[in-house]
Amino acid sequence: MQPTTPHVVIVGGGFGGINAAKAFAKQPVRVTLIDRRNHHLFQPLLYQVATAALSPGQIAAPIRAIFRRQPNVEVLLAEVTGFDLDGRHVLTADGGAIDYDYLIVAAGARDNYFGHDEWRALAPGLKSLDEALDIRRRILRAYETAEREALAARADGRELSQRRLDELLTFVIIGGGPTGVEMAGAIAEIARHTLRGEFRYVDPSRTRILLVEGSPQLLNGYPARLSNEATARLHRLGVEVRTSSIVTDVREGEVRIGEERVLAGTIIWAAGVRASDLGAKLGVPLDRGGRVQVEPDLTVPGHPEVYVVGDLAAVPGKDGRPLPGVAQPAIQGGKWAAANVLRTMRGEPRKPFRYVDLGRMAIIGRGAGVAEIGPLKIGGLVAWLIWLFIHIAYLIGFQNRLLVLTQWAWSYVTYQRAARLITGDRSARERVPV
């Protein structure tokens, strides 16, 4: 590599970063992609890991493997802690400073607890594989604890109190966006079908699932027809949907919704995200959600060599509201930023980002979904199938697509979930092995 080859540093190996790096294939640049994790995560299927349908390896790919055949990309497992925009360095937690000629920041978002970070430990969110495995552990463990306590009570000649049973088998999902809707549908399926016949002292079909949403409808931002369809389908699955309801407190085993106190052994946070703290380190204006207010060409004001894409960027859509934090804006933004870097290198002007809206969708349990694609509003099985094939098509790695499709077909026929494992349980691990 010539020392004069421009060096592009990309921060983040999500949809934005991966697609930016890919767009530099065979171009005369040297790319360094930095991520805290060694894998790219297919975030839209993360809730499937949390609900034991898929294994982590099926929705994640090592970033290095993705770029094996693209020799101008180097991958660095490191934690970025800040930037020196004037000196053109990226700073890392181990004290490193990485020079760049062009910088693309695609650091994504994290769960937003709206100032209540103390709720994080009680109500985990769904942003990483580790969090998904934590949620999976909590869901599965709730039934195991109920069975064990019911048996112990019986051995003492009494019944497990209704109060304790209600607590253990109540799941509250906070946030009625696509993630919350998908989680609620999947948990309902686990309770009504997957676990059927497996417990002797508790009845999993008596599980209570509450989906709590602050705005007046689920899937806020979707057309009312699809939102109503989602609500109706969740009702049929036995999910209690509470719209216009604000969570005012989260405690161990308890959620307060407005003035009401709901006992709940398992609480899941899907109430929204906030842009990565790295946005603030750029020293440029942010919006209320912590997103960087980029120029129309995705650069940062005053730094035409620095781009921000994906969930970390506030890019106004057609309606003036920022584009949603889903895969498509990140994928398209990453590619666009790379194209603008290449234009600059060729002495051409940068072009303002044009987002092509491919629609939106969500699924609600087995065989049912809602989708809005251009003028089309689709529900039911057709939406579910569209969702399935689009998501599998975008999965990285042919083998993963094959395995995920096989596993899905199997689960669809049998209601079985292949990854029902309780792992990483520290309390058990730290005891003397039996």
Add this chain to the structure above:
Amino acid sequence: MQPTTPHVVIVGGGFGGINAAKAFAKQPVRVTLIDRRNHHLFQPLLYQVATAALSPGQIAAPIRAIFRRQPNVEVLLAEVTGFDLDGRHVLTADGGAIDYDYLIVAAGARDNYFGHDEWRALAPGLKSLDEALDIRRRILRAYETAEREALAARADGRELSQRRLDELLTFVIIGGGPTGVEMAGAIAEIARHTLRGEFRYVDPSRTRILLVEGSPQLLNGYPARLSNEATARLHRLGVEVRTSSIVTDVREGEVRIGEERVLAGTIIWAAGVRASDLGAKLGVPLDRGGRVQVEPDLTVPGHPEVYVVGDLAAVPGKDGRPLPGVAQPAIQGGKWAAANVLRTMRGEPRKPFRYVDLGRMAIIGRGAGVAEIGPLKIGGLVAWLIWLFIHIAYLIGFQNRLLVLTQWAWSYVTYQRAARLITGDRSARERVPV
């Protein structure tokens, strides 16, 4: 269920416990199977998880799901802490006491650090999914750290010291039994093939792999011909085999072999197992390995209603030495104990256990194995294929067999490993998310 139905309690959901419980299908007994974990683990493939070839969900099945269609089995997720043999209770960590009429203890074994339990944190063993994921994390992280430090050194205008590079890319596997041999072969493949072309500053093919064995040959107990073949094949894969070598100390980043000091960033313990501590809680004679010296019918001396099977039982084989701690003795022992319980219930005498030796095998990387089946001694690809099909045939769940076979075929053709994820890394998790 009638109150007079005999109650069989089985401790442990490994090969012994699962097979004992299955043998009670449609019999007039009530079975309670207790395990600390919610899943049955297919232990022979655990090293495949540690070396990123398979996902945890592919070699483990929820115990409840296994017994869904066997209504006389109830499954309890609990930790057994002791026994009251005279009062016929099993004691659990949460203070429970479970009555039994018949007890089958199949609590298995754990890693044996031969009095050096302080080595456990430095050199993890391979007995649970969590340990396998820990080893996977250590192996993958070694290369990531080397790449990052090499890049940082270069940014400072120097090269990473040879000493540090040697340390990071040296893997020491302690113990040359089947697990150690299989681990060494798999790590060699990762280094020479899987990671090829993915790093820009370090060369994974320079990985040093040491397999240290105390006795004069690998696969101690196998015929000399197979042991020699394993050694030769490991040499060809670039593994340094040290037989008649005793590990005298393990420290952070360092192993002492006899008087020699070897720098090693990753140390894996495969040097042997010790029976579960639950054996000692039975108050009966144990052998040197902590195993219960059972009667020929697998009962405990003085307690004809209590059976011990699997790795926890010292059952003499034809040569007078205890049967090895592998799947077959546990499977056959579990079935036999159940049959003896049923004989007792019918008023028939218990029968002494007869073990049918089906042979032994190990694989050494891709497409090579050794097997001894009756009078046959087989090496190379044929042994590998036999190993593959026997292990897949014994996997629980048709879907798992299908997925594992697909994944294996894929890995064989491409050298790719599908589960190369670094997860559960607390140091990264506890930082503020980027």
